[in-house]
Amino acid sequence: xxxxPAVLGAEAVTLAYGHTAVVHDVSxxxxxxxxxxIGESGSGKxxxxxxxxxxxxxxxxxxxxGSRDLTSLDRKERARxxxxxxxxxxxxxxxxxxxxxxxxxxxxxxxxxxxxTKADRRAxxxxxxxxxxxxxxxxxxxxxxxxxxxxxxxxxxxALAVEPRLLVLDEPTSALDVTVQxxxxxxxxxxxxEHGLGYLLITHNLGxxxxxxxxxxVLFAGRVVESGPTTDLLTRPAHPYTLALxxxxxxxxxxxxxxxxxxxxxPAESGCPFRLRCPFAVDVCGKEAPQIRDVQGRMxxxxxxxxxxxxxxxxHAPRK
Amino acid sequence: MIRIxxxxxxxxxxxxxxxxxxxxxxxxxxxxVGESGSGKxxxxxxxxGLVEGAAVSGEVRVGDVDVLTxxxxxxxxxxxxxxxxxxxxxxxxxxxxxxxxxxMRRALAxxxxxxxxxxxxxxxxxxxxxxxxxxxxRYPHQVSGGQAQRFAxxxxxxxxAEVILADEPTSALDVTVQxxxxxxxRRLRDxxxxxxxxxxxxxxxxxxxxxxxxxxxxxxxxxxxxxDAVFSRPSDAYTRELIAxxxxxxxxxxxxxxxxxx
Amino acid sequence: xxxxxxxxxxxxxxxxxRTALRGLAGMDRLxxxxxxxxxxxxxxxxxxxxxxxxxxxxxxATHPLEALLPPSGAHWFGTDQVGRxxxxxxxxxxxxxxxIAVAVxxxxxxxxxxxxxxxxxxxxxxxxxxxxxxxxxxxxxxxLLSLALAVVLQPSVTTVIVAISVxxxxxxxxxxxxxxxxxxxxxxxxxxxxxxxxxxxxxFRHVLPNSLTPVLVQLSxxxxxxxxxxxxxxxxxxxxxxxxxxxGLMVQQGQSLFTTDWWVVTCPGVAILITAFAFxxxxxxLRARLAR
Numbered sequence: 001x002x003x004x005p006a007v008l009g010a011e012a013v014t015l016a017y018g019h020t021a022v023v024h025d026v027s028x029x030x031x032x033x034x035x036x037x038i039g040e041s042g043s044g045k046x047x048x049x050x051x052x053x054x055x056x057x058x059x060x061x062x063x064x065x066g067s068r069d070l071t072s073l074d075r076k077e078r079a080r081x082x083x084x085x086x087x088x089x090x091x092x093x094x095x096x097x098x099x100x101x102x103x104x105x106x107x108x109x110x111x112x113x114x115x116x117t118k119a120d121r122r123a124x125x126x127x128x129x130x131x132x133x134x135x136x137x138x139x140x141x142x143x144x145x146x147x148x149x150x151x152x153x154x155x156x157x158x159a160l161a162v163e164p165r166l167l168v169l170d171e172p173t174s175a176l177d178v179t180v181q182x183x184x185x186x187x188x189x190x191x192x193x194e195h196g197l198g199y200l201l202i203t204h205n206l207g208x209x210x211x212x213x214x215x216x217x218v219l220f221a222g223r224v225v226e227s228g229p230t231t232d233l234l235t236r237p238a239h240p241y242t243l244a245l246x247x248x249x250x251x252x253x254x255x256x257x258x259x260x261x262x263x264x265x266x267p268a269e270s271g272c273p274f275r276l277r278c279p280f281a282v283d284v285c286g287k288e289a290p291q292i293r294d295v296q297g298r299m300x301x302x303x304x305x306x307x308x309x310x311x312x313x314x315x316h317a318p319r320k
Numbered sequence: 321m322i323r324i325x326x327x328x329x330x331x332x333x334x335x336x337x338x339x340x341x342x343x344x345x346x347x348x349x350x351x352x353v354g355e356s357g358s359g360k361x362x363x364x365x366x367x368x369g370l371v372e373g374a375a376v377s378g379e380v381r382v383g384d385v386d387v388l389t390x391x392x393x394x395x396x397x398x399x400x401x402x403x404x405x406x407x408x409x410x411x412x413x414x415x416x417x418x419x420x421x422x423x424m425r426r427a428l429a430x431x432x433x434x435x436x437x438x439x440x441x442x443x444x445x446x447x448x449x450x451x452x453x454x455x456x457x458r459y460p461h462q463v464s465g466g467q468a469q470r471f472a473x474x475x476x477x478x479x480x481a482e483v484i485l486a487d488e489p490t491s492a493l494d495v496t497v498q499x500x501x502x503x504x505x506r507r508l509r510d511x512x513x514x515x516x517x518x519x520x521x522x523x524x525x526x527x528x529x530x531x532x533x534x535x536x537x538x539x540x541x542x543x544x545x546x547x548d549a550v551f552s553r554p555s556d557a558y559t560r561e562l563i564a565x566x567x568x569x570x571x572x573x574x575x576x577x578x579x580x581x582x
Numbered sequence: 583x584x585x586x587x588x589x590x591x592x593x594x595x596x597x598x599x600r601t602a603l604r605g606l607a608g609m610d611r612l613x614x615x616x617x618x619x620x621x622x623x624x625x626x627x628x629x630x631x632x633x634x635x636x637x638x639x640x641x642x643a644t645h646p647l648e649a650l651l652p653p654s655g656a657h658w659f660g661t662d663q664v665g666r667x668x669x670x671x672x673x674x675x676x677x678x679x680x681x682i683a684v685a686v687x688x689x690x691x692x693x694x695x696x697x698x699x700x701x702x703x704x705x706x707x708x709x710x711x712x713x714x715x716x717x718x719x720x721x722x723x724x725x726l727l728s729l730a731l732a733v734v735l736q737p738s739v740t741t742v743i744v745a746i747s748v749x750x751x752x753x754x755x756x757x758x759x760x761x762x763x764x765x766x767x768x769x770x771x772x773x774x775x776x777x778x779x780x781x782x783x784x785x786f787r788h789v790l791p792n793s794l795t796p797v798l799v800q801l802s803x804x805x806x807x808x809x810x811x812x813x814x815x816x817x818x819x820x821x822x823x824x825x826x827x828x829x830g831l832m833v834q835q836g837q838s839l840f841t842t843d844w845w846v847v848t849c850p851g852v853a854i855l856i857t858a859f860a861f862x863x864x865x866x867x868l869r870a871r872l873a874r
Contacts, residue, residue, distance in 0.1 A: 040494040040496060040497070041465075041494055050772075053772070053776050054776075055772055055775060055776070078778070079778055082776065082777060082778030083777075083778065085776070086776060086777075087772065087773060087776050089769045089772070089773065090769075091769065094768055094769030094770065095769040095770055095772075095773045096769075096770055096773075097770040097774075097787075097788050097792070098770075098792065099791050099792060108774070108777070108779065108787075109777050112777045112778055112779050113778065147356070148356065155773075158773070162777060177355040177356055177521045178355075178521050178522055178523060178524075178562065178565045178566065179355060179561060179562060179565040180355070181565065181567075182564070182565035182567070204494045204495055205495060205567070206495075206569060207566075207567025207568065207569050208567060210567070210568075210569055211567065234569060244496055245495065245496060246569070247499075248495040248496040248498065248499040249495055249524075249569055250495075250498075250499075250502075250522065250524040250525040250527070250528045251524055251527075251528070251569065252523060252524045252527050252551060252563060252566045257495070257498070257499035257502060257503075257525075257528055
């Protein structure tokens with residue numbers, strides 16, 4: 001496992017649909033273990049995921065795979081990339097062809113890069129299903145004949161079929177019931193450990209990243225506004241947006257979640273993009289866009305990071 | 321405001337939802353918690369007489385109207401004004417060719433409210449859900465999911481709703497937007513005495529708004545009671561499982577036990 | 583838990599349910615009528631040589647002495663100007679009309695769907711090129727273009743098939759392209775791309791099967807249109823010609839006799855009407871069913 005440095009990375013990537021840039025100058029890397037990417041819908045997180053999966057070309061900057069630029073891979077390297085990096089999307093019913101049985105869906109993944117006899121294929125499908133905690137008897141089912149949790153497990157089995165090194169998980173549990181969410185997260189955690197997988201977990205739910213990711217990046221309006229150890233981000237957020245996200249998470253028996261204030265405000269065009277929603281905003285925020293800087297062990301783009309830190313700090317709860 | 325006794329919804333021989341007793345008083349929020357297929361949404365729809373393709377028995381009252389025996393005209397009156405249904409994706413329910421203001425004006429006109437009074441009511445309702453009045457000039461596709469959700473609540477308010485039935489109103493929204501919608505519902509309950517029946521699979525979310533909780537599983541009620549009691553001393557194994565599934569956050573504001581929020 | 587309502591408690595839902603069921607069944611019944619009618623017509627066409635009372639009359643036989651006999655026990659639909667049995671000719675005509683309909687739908691359907699699905703998946707300049715070509719074809723009124731083609735080519739059944747196919751495929755291309763474009767944005771297509779499945783395989787394994795439903799509905803709706811257009815071309819003398827039995831041709835030949843010998847024109851006319859109706863009803867039924 002030591003020969004696994006950062007496998008997939010973004011370097012100063014800007015992404016755009018047509019003339020509208022939705023991700024600006026983002027850099028991150030995924031190697032071993034989990035990396036969190038947190039943001040609301042419209043923050044550009046899914047667009048970034050598509051670029052990392054090679055489904056969208058950056059307008060500027062590069063997506064790197066190993067030490068190579070993704071766009072300059074030759075045929076063989078590309079095939080390698082296609083089996084090394086696999087996505088798990090939000091909704092298993094979207095990620096699986098509605099007309100295909102479980103066996104056909106997983107089988108397609110198995111036979112795309114390798115030839116296989118029918119018997120081998122069947123055995124491997126059963127093995128993968130068992131691995132994700134499903135009854136191998138489900139092979140003949142179609143997506144609509146299964147529950148949301150089962151579909152998501154099949155989608156995970158399909159991704160694992162090509163023995164990837166990295167998973168890009170785009171809101172893998174947000175379409176599911178809470179109890180099912182917990183089970184899918186358990187599964188992902190276990191599989192990542194067993195197979196030595198690295199993964200990028202994209203979500204708007206901080207509770208989810210806290211469990212699975214040691215390091216996280218917070219994305220607002222297509223820019224990374226804070227990144228650092230996940231526990232630090234949650235216990236001592238340095239960016240007001242991270243603070244707002246954290247305080248919006250409902251807590252069992254806790255205080256009602258605090259509204260983050262004017263979520264409908266569009267990102268500001270000048271100065272700090274978050275300032276229209278920001279309770280900490282002062283004059284300088286309208287004049288100068290904050291540069292990302294190191295503040296107490298994490299990178300943050302906020303003029304008032306020190307004040308936010310003082311406000312948002314809470315005693316570190318003991319982790320189980 | 322809502323009174324349910326011995327409600328049973330059946331398809332053939334199968335009981336898909338059975339609720340022996342459920343009351344929601346004015347100024348109170350009751351939540352039905354359960355996973356998909358637990359019968360929670362069916363119960364909510366039965367409250368408005370909206371269950372189709374199934375046999376419904378028992379007693380369901382909204383205000384003084386018995387929903388199961390009411391004439392269609394009475395039912396329409398309830399659905400139109402007294403009780404408002406807030407769904408997961410409100411945008412789909414809004415006519416895309418009309419500005420939100422026009423939508424609201426038409427709805428009010430159907431209930432005989434016109435002119436200055438209609439404008440006053442519309443603005444007041446929009447303010448009550450913490451929206452900018454300018455939103456009335458927008459079209460449905462120009463507003464966010466959270467805004468549409470709050471507009472749907474405002475529409476109900478303008479029509480004089482006393483009961484809000486919310487079916488997973490925030491599960492399609494970001495946590496930050498969810499917090500706003502829940503804050504609006506809490507405010508309406510506290511300040512206007514609205515009765516809220518809230519259906520969700522998210523126990524943590526429910527714990528921040530519900531006064532009382534009904535936990536459903538596979539069509540049956542497995543536990544019910546005051547929210548504090550259910551969350552701190554769950555008596556049913558399934559409730560405990562639901563509670564265990566809630567992600568724990570370190571350093572959350574709510575973690576500061578016994579400490580006052582300032 | 584078993585809880586029963588108060589005895590005799592009236593319920594609202596069963597009523598709703600009954601009305602809903604009736605609406606549903608009504609729709610499906612109409613579609614079934616279409617399917618059955620079509621099945622009967624196809625069967626009649628296939629078995630024409632066996633069931634036609636005077637099989638030779640489907641072709642060039644003439645019986646001058648029996649010309650223009652009104653419907654009777656011997657000739658249920660009467661006879662035409664040269665004494666041929668109209669029923670036999672209507673039965674043989676079904677073969678020609680259905681052959682044209684099926685051939686056109688297959689040719690135009692296959693060409694349109696393949697081009698459409700490629701355009702929809704590829705997007706970009708590929709889509710632009712394909713869509714501009716279809717626009718050019720769509721710019722001509724269909725009947726006019728068929729007419730022009732039929733004039734240039736020799737009048738025959740093949741000409742009718744070619745002429746109609748040429749004007750109909752762009753509709754299917756356009757419809758398929760728009761459906762395929764939206765199917766292509768779905769997760770399972772992205773997922774296949776991430777597996778490295780080659781693009782042609784993605785198009786034909788994932789995009790095509792998931793884009794087909796609306797096209798199939800459209801095809802079944804269009805069956806009637808093809809038969810009407812084919813009849814129109816033959817009627818104008820640009821399609822089938824004597825002695826082939828073809829409904830449009832029969833109507834054209836019989837029209838001058840309408841006031842005196844109505845059956846010569848009416849029987850093939852009604853056959854056209856019923857067949858077009860059957861296709862339409864079946865298509866509508868399919869559409870309603872798939873829309874749910």
